[in-house]
Amino acid sequence: xxxxxxxxxxxxxxxxxxxxxxxxxxxxxxxxxxxxxxxxxxxxxxxxxxxxxxxxxxxxxxxxxxxxxxxxxxxxxxxxxxxxxxxxxxxxxxxxxxxxxxxxxxxxxxxxxxxxxxxxxxxxxxxxxxxxxxxxxxxxxxxxxxxxxxxxxxxxxxxxxxxxxxxxxxxxxxxxxxxxxxxxxxxxxxxxxxxxxxxxxxxxxxxxxxxxxxxxxxxxxxxxxxxxxxxxxxxxxxxxxxxxxxxxxxxxxxxxxxxxxxxxxxxxxxxxxxxxxxxxxxxxxxxxxxxxxxxxxxxxxxxxxxxxxxxxxxxxxxxxxxxxxxxxxxxxxxxxxxxxxxxxxxxxxxxxxxxxxxxxxxxxxxxxxxxxxxxxxxxxxxxxxxxxxxxxxxxxxxxxxxxxxxxxxxxxxxxxxxxxxxxxxxxxxxxxxxxxxxxxxxxx
Amino acid sequence: xxxxxxxxxxxxxxxxxxxxxxxxxxxxxxxxxxxxxxxxxxxxxxxxxxxxxxxxxxxxxxxxxxxxxxxxxxxxxxxxxxxxxxxxxxxxxxxxxxxxxxxxxxxxxxxxxxxxxxxxxxxxxxxxxxxxxxxxxxxxxxxxxxxxxxxxxxxxxxxxxxxxxxxxxxxxxxxxxxxxxxxxxxxxxxxxxxxxxxxxxxxxxxxxxxxxxxxxxxxxxxxxxxxxxxxxxxxxxxxxxxxxxxxxxxxxxxxxxxxxxxxxxxxxxxxxxxxxxxxxxxxxxxxxxxxxxxxxxxxxxxxxxxxxxxxxxxxxxxxxxxxxxxxxxxxxxxxxxxxxxxxxxxxxxxxxxxxxxxxxxxxxxxxxxxxxxxxxxxxxxxxxxxxxxxxxxxxxxxxxxxxxxxxxxxxxxxxxxxxxxxxxxxxxxxxxxxxxxxxxxxxx
Numbered sequence: 101x102x103x104x105x106x107x108x109x110x111x112x113x114x115x116x117x118x119x120x121x122x123x124x125x126x127x128x129x130x131x132x133x134x135x136x137x138x139x140x141x142x143x144x145x146x147x148x149x150x151x152x153x154x155x156x157x158x159x160x161x162x163x164x165x166x167x168x169x170x171x172x173x174x175x176x177x178x179x180x181x182x183x184x185x186x187x188x189x190x191x192x193x194x195x196x197x198x199x200x201x202x203x204x205x206x207x208x209x210x211x212x213x214x215x216x217x218x219x220x221x222x223x224x225x226x227x228x229x230x231x232x233x234x235x236x237x238x239x240x241x242x243x244x245x246x247x248x249x250x251x252x253x254x255x256x257x258x259x260x261x262x263x264x265x266x267x268x269x270x271x272x273x274x275x276x277x278x279x280x281x282x283x284x285x286x287x288x289x290x291x292x293x294x295x296x297x298x299x300x301x302x303x304x305x306x307x308x309x310x311x312x313x314x315x316x317x318x319x320x321x322x323x324x325x326x327x328x329x330x331x332x333x334x335x336x337x338x339x340x341x342x343x344x345x346x347x348x349x350x351x352x353x354x355x356x357x358x359x360x361x362x363x364x365x366x367x368x369x370x371x372x373x374x375x376x377x378x379x380x381x382x383x384x385x386x387x388x389x390x391x392x393x394x395x396x397x398x399x400x401x402x403x404x405x406x407x408x409x410x411x412x413x414x415x416x417x418x419x420x421x422x423x424x425x426x427x428x429x430x431x432x433x434x435x436x437x438x439x440x441x442x443x444x445x446x447x448x449x450x451x452x453x454x455x456x457x458x459x460x461x462x463x464x465x466x467x468x469x470x471x472x473x474x475x476x477x478x479x480x481x482x483x484x485x486x487x488x489x490x491x492x493x494x495x496x497x498x499x500x501x502x503x504x505x506x507x508x509x510x511x512x513x514x515x516x517x518x519x520x521x522x523x524x525x526x527x528x529x530x531x532x533x534x535x536x537x538x539x540x541x542x543x544x
Numbered sequence: 545x546x547x548x549x550x551x552x553x554x555x556x557x558x559x560x561x562x563x564x565x566x567x568x569x570x571x572x573x574x575x576x577x578x579x580x581x582x583x584x585x586x587x588x589x590x591x592x593x594x595x596x597x598x599x600x601x602x603x604x605x606x607x608x609x610x611x612x613x614x615x616x617x618x619x620x621x622x623x624x625x626x627x628x629x630x631x632x633x634x635x636x637x638x639x640x641x642x643x644x645x646x647x648x649x650x651x652x653x654x655x656x657x658x659x660x661x662x663x664x665x666x667x668x669x670x671x672x673x674x675x676x677x678x679x680x681x682x683x684x685x686x687x688x689x690x691x692x693x694x695x696x697x698x699x700x701x702x703x704x705x706x707x708x709x710x711x712x713x714x715x716x717x718x719x720x721x722x723x724x725x726x727x728x729x730x731x732x733x734x735x736x737x738x739x740x741x742x743x744x745x746x747x748x749x750x751x752x753x754x755x756x757x758x759x760x761x762x763x764x765x766x767x768x769x770x771x772x773x774x775x776x777x778x779x780x781x782x783x784x785x786x787x788x789x790x791x792x793x794x795x796x797x798x799x800x801x802x803x804x805x806x807x808x809x810x811x812x813x814x815x816x817x818x819x820x821x822x823x824x825x826x827x828x829x830x831x832x833x834x835x836x837x838x839x840x841x842x843x844x845x846x847x848x849x850x851x852x853x854x855x856x857x858x859x860x861x862x863x864x865x866x867x868x869x870x871x872x873x874x875x876x877x878x879x880x881x882x883x884x885x886x887x888x889x890x891x892x893x894x895x896x897x898x899x900x901x902x903x904x905x906x907x908x909x910x911x912x913x914x915x916x917x918x919x920x921x922x923x924x925x926x927x928x929x930x931x932x933x934x935x936x937x938x939x940x941x942x943x944x945x946x947x948x949x950x951x952x953x954x955x956x957x958x959x960x961x962x963x964x965x966x967x968x969x970x971x972x973x974x975x976x977x978x979x980x981x982x983x984x985x986x987x988x
Binding site for chain 1: 850853855882883884885886889890891892
């Protein structure tokens with residue numbers, strides 16, 4: 101199992117039980133009778149009790165449901181029914197994704213008490229594979245923000261340094277995995293909402309190819325960009341979860357990597373670039389494409405708020421008209437700004453997307469997958485809105501959102517620490533290359 | 545040839561030479577040596593000289609180019625080179641479509657003198673099939689309007705009654721065929737721009753499935769709606785042109801038809817409905833779907849200006865900013881209104897399109913192709929902006945634009961006269977059913 105343990109980031113000081121164990125190791129222990137699913141649920145509940153008052157990762161903990169599911173998982177294993185590597189493994193689900201019988205609050209007072217009648221498609225897949233839903237994790241309000249510190253339930257804090265943000269919008273999912281409360285979590289990523297908190301909290305987060313997973317049962321943010329994505333402590337754990345979610349098989353073989361200088365897109369702290377560059381050191385095949393400018397990639401960053409703002413307002417227009425005061429101030433202002441985008445600007449953003457996509461696919465064919473930082477700075481303090489590289493929200497999204505606009509899969513993996521805080525390496529590949537991205541990350 | 549002659553509308557009084565001859569008949573005459581391509585070009589030039597001062601259908605007549613092409617067509621036939629049924633047949637091309645060496649003015653002072661360096665893809669196909677481009681026909685300015693009376697070159701007039709409009713935006717193409725100046729013409733249709741003038745002038749006009757023909761070399765109006773379409777005197781002539789443009793083969797067999805009451809979409813003059821209904825009389829299989837309301841079809845009418853306005857402004861934003869005064873007042877105001885559409889409204893219009901499309905495709909499967917009027921009133925007077933059924937521009941587009949939003953093929957065929965003016969029957973089918981639409985029309 102050693103190859104699946106993180107080498108470049110330690111878990112947060114005092115991190116919980118799951119921060120020191122691989123999913124494959126837990127699966128082996130379950131089958132050898134060294135542990136039961138009930139033990140895993142009990143460990144998760146204990147770690148939540150210990151950590152969540154600090155981190156605020158969970159919105160709902162379904163203790164009764166998780167214990168029932170664990171008993172069933174244990175019974176099945178005893179009866180010789182083995183649902184595969186996630187059988188009996190606890191998982192947390194972002195509170196934007198429906199879990200039958202639990203509220204989906206989306207971090208917003210607009211959705212308070214909205215109990216889901218059915219599981220989202222992705223949750224159904226997890227249950228069929230024997231995974232145990234432990235509860236619902238905090239999201240930036242309606243998933244509209246990369247900081248994770250604007251939500252009806254208050255900010256989620258970074259397990260490495262609780263004065264700092266966890267990132268968002270899948271703040272609770274990343275923080276819960278980083279703190280070792282659960283081994284796995286589901287998030288959603290529209291412009292960076294899995295990758296940004298994964299990078300800031302020092303865990304692995306995958307944004308799949310747009311359209312690869314069903315979004316049925318997931319509150320939309322911007323449908324032409326939305327994805328559901330897995331978070332885990334290591335690439336190996338993430339691969340197990342992705343395999344179940346996607347119903348696809350891992351691949352082997354090597355893929356050339358090309359380094360993309362992040363300044364092509366956004367100013368980046370030199371220590372972030374240094375950590376990420378060092379994290380790639382073992383990979384002998386990394387070529388430099390610092391001088392290759394991808395025409396239009398920087399423009400994609402401007403296309404993102406146009407696409408996302410228009411689509412998000414289309415989702416929430418009636419709520420905005422009926423009860424704007426139920427949205428928090430910052431999200432309300434972002435929705436309002438989205439409502440002002442013109443149709444012709446949206447049309448041009450879509451045209452730009454189509455044009456740049458062809459260029460980037462060509463670049464990936466010629467040079468290999470792209471490697472760059474996930475985020476140009478480590479986690480800022482909670483509530484910070486300015487930074488050494490400019491506006492915090494714009495900076496957090498800057499290196500992640502272009503690949504969302506293009507619909508490409510992108511993976512964030514821990515690359516090391518800058519001071520006390522984790523830094524993420526982002527890998528970007530062509531459509532459908534999720535398993536190849538995970539295979540690269542496992543080599544690191 | 546008698547089956548391809550129009551039975552329900554006479555050509556305009558005194559209509560030109562081509563108003564009394566089928567393309568198949570001309571093709572036979574060419575091969576029998578009874579006529580030459582040079583004769584056809586001479587006839588067309590003579591009819592243009594006689595009719596165009598009244599109708600104003602042509603923007604550019606390429607006399608020298610047409611005569612050269614006719615000489616070559618005659619030489620080829622004499623040498624045994626036969627390019628098929630359009631060999632040696634004159635055709636007019638809407639002045640939104642590039643013809644090498646001729647200006648593409650788009651009816652706008654913004655494009656005055658813009659000589660095309662290459663043929664549009666559709667023109668290339670015509671030339672390869674031996675057709676002879678006679679010149680460029682008038683379009684409503686930048687194709688943004690269904691009346692055909694706002695263009696840098698002045699209004700195009702209806703050959704049946706020159707005080708009345710030809711309809712638009714392919715005004716010159718429809719009027720030139722109706723007046724017998726040419727047997728065939730190319731137009732473009734974004735929300736009715738082939739079908740509306742075809743109906744108002746009493747000719748056949750086909751809007752193909754969106755995406756069926758290349759738009760390379762055609763000035764865009766609204767790319768998600770734009771199509772290039774053929775106009776002809778009869779369905780049989782139109783079938784020959786469509787066969788060449790699309791590279792597809794005619795089909796045989798019958799298709800059930802369902803009558804759709806136009807009031808589901810827009811108020812319609814009773815005499816228009818009566819003429820169209822009577823025109824369907826021979827077809828024994830017409831069922832009534834008057835009571836079937838297609839959920840959302842009326843809403844599509846409202847989605848149309850949202851989609852078209854946003855996309856059109858995205859095409860013309862720089863021209864609008866740099867020299868708004870070069871647009872005519874009415875088109876300038878429509879562009880400005882398009883610039884005001886919000887991105888979220890555009891997003892909702894696209895979502896509506898996807899939703900209604902599924903319902904309408906189901907309806908077409910269950911009930912057969914739809915039959916309804918093309919336009920709810922006969923040609924209004926030039927410059928009229930109000931009518932017995934409301935705003936003229938909205939009325940002209942009302943029954944045509946929903947099928948554009950859905951990307952479906954739709955055909956307008958002459959159904960008879962209301963007073964002195966023609967009335968069009970519109971047939972709508974599923975994607976790719978152009979030849980079946982034409983086969984139905986040939987039975988009428």
